[in-house]
Amino acid sequence: MSPSLKIELDDELFQQLKELCQGDENKMKEYINKALKNRINQENLSNSPKDSLDSYLSKGKTGSRNYGVKGQGW
Numbered sequence: 001m002s003p004s005l006k007i008e009l010d011d012e013l014f015q016q017l018k019e020l021c022q023g024d025e026n027k028m029k030e031y032i033n034k035a036l037k038n039r040i041n042q043e044n045l046s047n048s049p050k051d052s053l054d055s056y057l058s059k060g061k062t063g064s065r066n067y068g069v070k071g072q073g074w
Contacts, residue, residue: 009017021027 017028017031021031
């Protein structure tokens with residue numbers, strides 16, 4: 001048996017989800033699972049140390065030596 005979690009949705013969100021899934025409870029569960037997985041994966045990717053280093057280094061102009069530890073220059 002899969003772990004379960006009971007959540008409370010506000011009425012408007014529940015109605016939107018219900019319309020989107022045509023009232024099918026299994027489709028609603030699948031939709032919520034996919035949405036949560038996508039969100040968690042996005043957050044994991046954005047918190048990756050490699051990505052943050054790459055984005056930091058890409059902010060500097062190519063060949064400008066103004067990236068890296070402040071004041072170090074190459």
